[in-house]
Amino acid sequence: MIKVRIPTPLRPLTKGQGEVETNAASVLDMIEALNTAHPGIKDRLCDDTGELRRFVNIYVNEEDIRFLKGKETSLKDGDEVSIVPAIAGGAPCRM
Amino acid sequence: MATMKALVCRECGKEYPTKAIHVCEMCFGPLEVKYDYEEIKRSISRKKVQDGPHSIWRYADLLPVEGPVFLGPHAGMTPLVRAKNLGAYLGLDELYIKNDTVNHPTLSFKDRVVAVAITRARELGFDTIACASTGNLANSVAAHAAAAGMRCYVFIPGDLEAAKVLGNLIYKPNVVEIEGNYDDVNRLCSEIAGEHGWAFVNINIRPYYAEGSKTLAFETVEQLGWRTPDHAVIPMASGSLLTKIWKGLHEMKYVGLIDEVRTKINGAQAEGCSPISTAFKAGRDFFKPVKPKTIAKSLAIGNPADGYYALKATAESKGSMDMVTDEEVVDGIKLLAQTEGIFAETAGGVTIGVLQKLVKNGIIKKSDCTVAYVTGNGLKTQEAVIDAVGRPVRIQPSLAAFEKTFKMGKNGGGDA
Numbered sequence: 001m002i003k004v005r006i007p008t009p010l011r012p013l014t015k016g017q018g019e020v021e022t023n024a025a026s027v028l029d030m031i032e033a034l035n036t037a038h039p040g041i042k043d044r045l046c047d048d049t050g051e052l053r054r055f056v057n058i059y060v061n062e063e064d065i066r067f068l069k070g071k072e073t074s075l076k077d078g079d080e081v082s083i084v085p086a087i088a089g090g091a092p093c094r095m
Numbered sequence: 096m097a098t099m100k101a102l103v104c105r106e107c108g109k110e111y112p113t114k115a116i117h118v119c120e121m122c123f124g125p126l127e128v129k130y131d132y133e134e135i136k137r138s139i140s141r142k143k144v145q146d147g148p149h150s151i152w153r154y155a156d157l158l159p160v161e162g163p164v165f166l167g168p169h170a171g172m173t174p175l176v177r178a179k180n181l182g183a184y185l186g187l188d189e190l191y192i193k194n195d196t197v198n199h200p201t202l203s204f205k206d207r208v209v210a211v212a213i214t215r216a217r218e219l220g221f222d223t224i225a226c227a228s229t230g231n232l233a234n235s236v237a238a239h240a241a242a243a244g245m246r247c248y249v250f251i252p253g254d255l256e257a258a259k260v261l262g263n264l265i266y267k268p269n270v271v272e273i274e275g276n277y278d279d280v281n282r283l284c285s286e287i288a289g290e291h292g293w294a295f296v297n298i299n300i301r302p303y304y305a306e307g308s309k310t311l312a313f314e315t316v317e318q319l320g321w322r323t324p325d326h327a328v329i330p331m332a333s334g335s336l337l338t339k340i341w342k343g344l345h346e347m348k349y350v351g352l353i354d355e356v357r358t359k360i361n362g363a364q365a366e367g368c369s370p371i372s373t374a375f376k377a378g379r380d381f382f383k384p385v386k387p388k389t390i391a392k393s394l395a396i397g398n399p400a401d402g403y404y405a406l407k408a409t410a411e412s413k414g415s416m417d418m419v420t421d422e423e424v425v426d427g428i429k430l431l432a433q434t435e436g437i438f439a440e441t442a443g444g445v446t447i448g449v450l451q452k453l454v455k456n457g458i459i460k461k462s463d464c465t466v467a468y469v470t471g472n473g474l475k476t477q478e479a480v481i482d483a484v485g486r487p488v489r490i491q492p493s494l495a496a497f498e499k500t501f502k503m504g505k506n507g508g509g510d511a
Contacts, residue, residue, distance in 0.1 A: 008289040009120035018289065044121065054381075054403060055106070055123040059282060064398060066384050084285045085118040086400040087125075087298050 002030065002075050005082045013038045027058060028071045030081065045083070055086040098135050099159050102126040102302055105404075113159070115219050115299040125400075126302045128159040136350045141321060144313075144352070151207050151310040157346055158310075159303040160214045166243050167210025169199040171310050175318035175466070180434040181447075185454050189464045191324070192431070193315055195471070196439055200238050201262065202472035203231035203393075203440075204336070208307035209296060213239045215303040216294035222246060223293040227284035229277050229332065229393045230259030231440075231471050236296055237266035248293070250280050255392065258475040276387055278398045308336045312343030315466055316353060323358045325463035326414070328450045330442045330470060331362045331371050332394040334405030340468075341408040359414035361458070362405055363449035365389040365441075366418045371402045375416040380406055390421045390479045391441040393471055415458050419448030425483050427451070428473060438473035446470075 001021045006014050014020055022037065024030035035042035047053050058065045059082040065073045075081070102111040106124025117126055139156045147153030151171030155162055174194045182190035195204040209232070216224055225248040226236045233249035240247035247268035251260070252275060263270045273280045288298040296304045316323055323344055329337045337360060344356045364372040367389030374382040382402040387395035399405070409416055419427065427447035432438050439447070450467050453459045473480070490496040497503070501510070 005286060007118075007285070009118050009123065012120070044123070053123050055118070055125065055400075057282070057398070062279070062282070064278070064384055066398075067386075082282065082286060084282050085123045086398075087117060087281070087285060087301055 001077060003080045004030065004034065005080070007083055007085055009085065010041060010044060010083065013041050013044070024075050026071070026075055027060070027065055027073045027081070030075060031071075057084045057086055058082070059084065098131045098138075098156060099128055099161075100131050101129045103129045115216075115221070115294060117299050117301045128302050128306060130157070130159075132346075132349060139350050139352065141317075141352060144317065151210060151307065151314075154310055154313045157313070157343075157350070158211055159306050160211060161218050164214070164217075165210070166214045166217060167200075167206065167239050170206040170210040170307075171198065172314060173198050175315060176435060176437065178435050178467075181431065184430070184434055185451060186461055187454060187459065187465055188462050191315075191319070191464075191466045192435060192437060193311060193466055193468045194437055195311070196437060196443070196469055196473065200242075201231070201234040202475065203235065204308070204311060204468075204470040205231045205235040206239075207310050208232075208304045209235040209239050211307035212236075212294070212296035212300045212304035213243055213245070216245075216296070216300055217243065219294065221292075221294035223248070223291075224296060225249065225284070225288075225293045226296045227277070227280045227298070229395060230255050230262075230475070231393055232297065233268075233270075234259060234262040234475075237263045237268040237270075240268060241266040250284050250287075252277050252280050252392075256476050256478050258477060262475065277396050278384070278387075281396075281398075305335050305339055308339035309343030309346065311336070311468060312340040313347060316344065316347055319464070319466075321353055322464075323353065323356050324466040325357060326359050326361060326453075326459050326465040328361045328363055328446055328453065328459075328465065328467045330394055330446045330468065331364050331399070331402075331405055331416075332396045332442075333399045334362070334371055334401035334403075336468070336470070337362050338401055338404040338408045341412060358412060360409050360412040361414045361449070361453055362409055362416040363445045364416070364418045365391040365394055365424055365445050366420050367391075368395045368397060369418040370397060371399055371405050372416040372418040374402070375406055375409060380410075382406070389424075389441075390476075391424055391445050392476070393440060393442045394445060415453060417449045417452045417456075419445060419452065423448040423451075425480055428480055429483065431469065432473070437469060439469045440471035440473050440476040441479045442471050443469040443473070444479070 104119035223246040368387035370382040384398040424444035427444035
């Protein structure tokens, strides 16, 4: 089993659960598995082209997957995954 | 005041109420405060600003608070120093240092953003304030929390400078040292923020907090006699400060305080942590996170949340970015201290080092009015320069020893 920590904005999709368990061989797999169990979650994590959204960070055992193999990063039993929104706030003006 | 209309997602445009939320629940985009600019236009004027308090709160019309009670009443309005000596050394006719090494109460630009964040947190009814910090932010949050009588948690990386750790403890907040770098602290805090009903100034309060940085733009323009500089040189950690200065300049034009913005925005990073500058130089509009390794710890954010927007702002302004080595950071600190008498922390060394490079590369020209943002105080990062400043000259308490050491003759002496 892989433990996945769910950030607040996604909890309405997981019936309020902050942590869910799933089986998956990779991050990509995990997103599909989460989407099956909690329909709609994939759209929130990925854009129209299937790429992870710009402000979504995913960590496997505390390591940013961008330092691993991105979406292809493999997962094994006992791994812990965190989905964390980037905390940007700056933006050029929109007036 | 009370000019906030909503929070709006920067990416998809969805609107939210002005509460303690920072992420769009649809697309994870960052939320930005949406103001009633028509109302602000009617209300604000140069005279009203100049008649206001000698602090960031003279610009309350453009800040995301309801008022009329402002916490952190003395933040901001730091000196804009005409740097004649450093200008002459670099070959610039009109160079200024925006000197936030003397901000109140904790000697860094973070006093601006925290004053705004804690004011808003109070308005939203919080009794506990927290932050993830590379040091300066924690110092400011701890001090403001003490003054406001709020409970406080600050989370810092395990390798901070001693003065920045002490600068938390003295105010007696809960100081949590994380075994890891800032990016680890940040990730953990994002998760903690989801579990506790606290005001995390740079997480769930971030849409308000980050707006405080605009005051660096407002004050600069006012102190220059209501004109924008040709160039701004700004240190980048998350990239938020740079994007907010750019935003602030444009807001001033939009609400009628100035007629034009002619500023080129330039970003500065240390080589050991330069994901944004590296992306800029490669002509990319996205950055690759890095593992930081630099003495400029206050800028050591390897996964800069606002990097994307900083790249965009710099490109829009036709500005530039560059980076300097740790050695150049130390040289920059010394140069600023020895020409202008201003002791900056490592981030200031980054700014001065990059300023020097931009002049050398012909990006900043002799006649360009240039403002360099020096955002933190050197007394907090003494470790960085302790081996680069020499030792005192030690002598016996006798006139003869002094005269001999300094080779005093009838016409005065020289250096030892």
